[in-house]
Amino acid sequence: xxxxxxxxxSHVRGVQHYQMKTVxxxxxxxxxxxxxxxxxxxxxxxxxxxxxxxSTQTRGEHAHRTxxxxxxxxxxxxxxxxxxxxxxxxFRLDHPGTALYIPAMVWAVEFDHSRDxxxxxxxxxxxxxxxxxxxxxxxxxxxxxx
Amino acid sequence: xxxxxxxxxSHVRGVQHYQMKTVxxxxxxxxxxxxxxxxxxxxxxxxxxxxxxxSTQTRGEHAHRTxxxxxxxxxxxxxxxxxxxxxxxxFRLDHPGTALYIPAMVWAVEFDHSRDxxxxxxxxxxxxxxxxxxxxxxxxxxxxxx
Numbered sequence: 001x002x003x004x005x006x007x008x009x010s011h012v013r014g015v016q017h018y019q020m021k022t023v024x025x026x027x028x029x030x031x032x033x034x035x036x037x038x039x040x041x042x043x044x045x046x047x048x049x050x051x052x053x054x055s056t057q058t059r060g061e062h063a064h065r066t067x068x069x070x071x072x073x074x075x076x077x078x079x080x081x082x083x084x085x086x087x088x089x090x091f092r093l094d095h096p097g098t099a100l101y102i103p104a105m106v107w108a109v110e111f112d113h114s115r116d117x118x119x120x121x122x123x124x125x126x127x128x129x130x131x132x133x134x135x136x137x138x139x140x141x142x143x144x145x146x
Numbered sequence: 147x148x149x150x151x152x153x154x155x156s157h158v159r160g161v162q163h164y165q166m167k168t169v170x171x172x173x174x175x176x177x178x179x180x181x182x183x184x185x186x187x188x189x190x191x192x193x194x195x196x197x198x199x200x201s202t203q204t205r206g207e208h209a210h211r212t213x214x215x216x217x218x219x220x221x222x223x224x225x226x227x228x229x230x231x232x233x234x235x236x237f238r239l240d241h242p243g244t245a246l247y248i249p250a251m252v253w254a255v256e257f258d259h260s261r262d263x264x265x266x267x268x269x270x271x272x273x274x275x276x277x278x279x280x281x282x283x284x285x286x287x288x289x290x291x292x
Contacts, residue, residue, distance in 0.1 A: 029199030029259070035192045035272055043189060046181045047268070053175030062154045074195055075221035075264040096195045096264060113175070117223040118242060119267060121191070126181055145147055 001025075003097070005039050013084040014103035016081040020072075022097040032097040040070050041101060042124040047118050053078070053113040055071075056095040063107045063133045063143070068124040071100045071110075076117030094121070104144050107136060147171075147245070151185050156237075159230040160249035166218075168243040177234040186216050188270040195266050197265040199224070209253045209279045209289070214270040217256075222263030226292045229253040231247060231289040250285070251284060252290050 008017040021040065022032040031069065036043045050059055060080075071080060073093035081090045084106050091100055102108050110119065133139045152165040160206060166185065169177040180190045195274055206226075219239035227236045230252050237246055248254050256265065271277065279285045 026199070028203055029196055029197050031193065031194055033194040036190060040193075042286060043191075044182060045189075046179065047186075048177055048179040049218070049266075050175055051221070051242050054173070057174055059175070073194070075197070075262065096197050102278075116221065116262065118264065120220060122193075122269075135213050137216065 002087075005034075007039070010082070011080045011087045011089045012106060013086070014101075015082045015084075015089070015106060016101040017091055018099040018101065019099050020099055024077050030096075034099070036122075040122065042068050042070075044122040044124060045072070045126050046065045047120065047121045048123070049074075049118055050110070051118040053117060055113055055115065057111075057113070059110040060108045061134070062127075063139045064104050065131050065133065066125060067103050067128075068104055069102045069108070070122040071102065072096060072120045072122075073098070074118045076114035077110050078113040078117045078119055081111070081121075082108045085140050107139050151180075153185070156161045156251060157233045157235045158228045159232070160191070160236070160247075161228045161230075161252060163237055164245040164247065166243050166245055172291070176204040176242075180245070184269075186268065188214050188216075190216070191223045193266065193274045194267045194269070195220075195256040195264055196256070197264040198261060199206075201259055201261070203257075206254045207254040207280070210271075210286075211252050211277050211279065212250050212271060213274075213277050214250055215248045215254070216268040216275060217248065218242060218274045219244070220264045220266045222260035224259040224263045224265055225257050226289070232288050253285050
């Protein structure tokens with residue numbers, strides 16, 4: 001069975017929830033796929049995977065000034081809260097075929113990881129510590145400035 | 147604990163086995179990271195994830211004429227056999243921090259997937275059915291031609 005890509009907007013500026021193209025086959029196994037610059041709205045410069053995260057831990061808790069991110073919980077599940085300074089929304093990523101696009105200047109927190117979660121993050125830019133805003137009040141000042 | 151990237155050549159032309167940079171933290175959880183065009187020797191055009199593969203199934207069983215691939219078993223484990231027409235070698239991918247680079251014109255087969263395996267493949271090119279060589283004898287004719 002083939003399920004085509006579906007992209008849903010969220011209440012948070014620029015954040016989009018994805019159902020990626022997925023091919024389900026009980027005999028051969030399942031495959032989910034995305035093309036960069038097409039479904040995924042950027043060409044990635046970097047990837048990282050977080051895993052073995054205690055369920056009590058939060059990750060993220062920052063915004064990026066320029067970096068965009070695309071999150072795929074490749075195994076297990078985790079929740080992500082996104083916040084643009086005006087609106088906040090949470091998503092549960094619990095299948096490799098679901099994904100979340102987070103543009104720059106959106107605060108994001110990952111939490112409630114299942115014991116077996118493995119979260120793939122594709123990032124539009126190389127690691128740059130100056131691109132991070134790690135203080136929520138500072139984020140609000142930057143994002144809400146007239 | 148931070149473990150830096152380590153790249154090991156294989157016996158098969160161009161195939162490289164990677165230990166990606168990994169940050170291990172018992173409290174916060176673990177992270178493994180790679181940059182495209184640096185450790186990963188190309189900028190990806192596409193990703194796919196295979197999962198829920200029965201252990202009796204093989205996947206792959208083809209070579210690409212131009213597409214390069216970077217394989218990360220993000221959860222669980224699987225084996226990969228690579229073959230350049232002269233030499234053949236198998237690798238077990240059993241940690242998100244290990245990866246395998248497969249250049250063009252190398253035959254590859256994935257097999258012996260654990261029940262919980264999720265294999266991330268980053269590909270240098272978009273999907274193109276004409277880039278696949280699906281017959282091993284045809285692959286040998288192309289790769290061994292003088």
